Amino acid sequence: MNSSLNLSLSFGRIWAIATNVFRETVREQVLYLSLLYILIVVAAMFMLPEFSYDSSAKMIVDTGVAAIEVVSLLVAVLVGTNLINKEVDKRTIFILIAKPMHRAEFVLGKHLGLSAVVGALVAIMSVIFWALMAFKRIDIPVAAILTANFFIFWQIMLLGAIAILFGSFTSSLIASLLTLAAYFIGNFSRDLLLLGEISKNPNLQAVTRTFYMLLPDLSRANLKNEAVYNILPSLGDMFNNGVYILSYALLVLAIAILIFSRRQF
Template identity: 85%
Template structure:
């Protein structure tokens, strides 16, 4: 009975932190970022036909999906890296950790709240995208687009964990730069592995394999180009890629909790 009660209270504290993050971030960020997304897609709809009339429809769809990823990445970088540092700067961290709250609950609540914000933002931008494509009368494979956008959300969920990880022991600016670096390197980690295989150098191959094992392979979540042409991997491949991203996010959060639990305030 006590174990059940403690678990319930633990989940309640995680939920309370997540709810607070969601309310604050939605109020401050989502509206403006949705307007930014509309501006990007509308600009593409107006300008791209001037450069390439024949393929402008595909280019507009490409821009629309890519913009969802970029805008969501902005949230992960700017909000995620500041979630812990903001509490430290405002001195509210002392109140939070003084309560009967485990630091693991604090970290998990922050990530859950950030993930909910990203999920809401990706959903809103997806609806906007479909509406704008309908207005422009551009045919799109909606199931494939929805699948690609889900994997964008899943990728940003992982990057949110990485952002909180860097933010747990560095300043917000450095954490933002490191998170952007992780995003860029993660999208090319598979190419790095292939480069090592092409070199035929055993030492270089060992180095590139090690880096590939350590770095996230974000190309697993990149289905944007495939979705435009309504060509997606098999269900099993997508399932395996989704499990890989989730596992990497959970491992990152575990390391974050380990580091944050040892910080002195």
Template identity: 70%
Template sequence: MGRTLTTSLGRILAIASNVFRETVREQVLYLTLLFTFVLIAAILAIPEFSAEGAPRMIVDSGMAAIEVVSLIVAMFVGTNLVNKELEKRTIFVLIAKPMSRAEFILGKHLGISAVIATLVSIMTAIFIALMAIRKIPLPTDAILIANFFTFWQIMLVAAIAVLFGTFSSSLVAALLTLASYLVGNFSRDLLLLGEISKNASFQNVTRFLYLVLPDLSRANLKNEAVYGILPSIFDLFNNGVYIFSYALLVLAIAILIFSRRQF
């Protein structure tokens, strides 16, 4: 059993490595240059409009840009991972090999997650370096933790993108992924809206939607991190486990759907 597990893990890592190389070859990492230009533009332009609150606004802009760039990659690369194999007909070669469809899906997600982790790491390093050059005060530890949770959030979004990519076109999957991201960031507000309402039926509906939809706000620590404020270690751990567990559930559904597809 140990040998079988090792062999399976080897196949997953092989697929992930291939996804990483292909994505880098497609010059996705050049998005870090776009991030750099946007951040420099923000550093130069924001003080012209608000000198007093400029440092905080620059930090907010930089952290938001890291999330947006990562989201773009998850949406457009993640949703195309399965469809690209179908278009190139390489899926027939892969499925013909001693490889399960579960290994295929897990490898694809692991590969895109590695790309996102690399992007977030590079952009975070650029962000901290530019803040140091401009002598903008930065709670570095809080920023690093917040950006790790940004990666964790986008990792879940990438799993959702892979899920939608298993049964729809890349464009439709990208739109559904974006909708999931937007709804996921406001699902807690939806729950609060239900609690404010005095309608029991509406409250039940909002509670059900909150349980079903991902609560991505658990991984959104940007606003607090700017002031060096973070949740407790216990809350960070719980939120991290929640995101990871939801990603596993999404991948399990993706594997189930993909295993039923006929090629």
């Protein structure tokens, strides 16, 4: 009875922090980022036909889906890296950690709230994208695009955990740069592995395999090009890739909790 009560109270504190993050961020960011997304897609609809009339429809769809990823990445970089440092700068961290709250609950609540914001933003942009494509009378594979958008959310969920990890021990600016680096390196980590295999050098192959094992393989969540052509991996492959991203996010959060628990205020 007591253990279940403690568990519910623990989840209640996590939920309270997540709700606070969601409310603050939605109020301050989501509206403006949605408008930014509309501007990007509308600009693509007007400008791209001037460069390539025959393939302009595909280019517009490519731009619309890619913009969802870019705008969502901005949330992870600009918001995620500042979630902990903002509490430190405002001195509210002293009030929070003085309460009967485990620091793990604080970190998990921040990540849950950030993930909810990203999920809401991706959903809003997906609706906007569908509406603009319908207005432009561009046929799109709706199911494939929605699947790709879900994996965009899944990828940014992992990057949110990485942003919180870096934000737990360094400044927001450095954490933002490191998160961007993780995004770019993660999307090319598989290419790095292939480069080592092509070299035929055993030492280089060992190094590239080690880096591939340590770095996140974000290409597993990159289905944008496949979705545009309505060609997706098998359900088994997508499930395995989803489990990989989730497992990596949980590992990153565990490291973030460990570092934040040892931090002195």
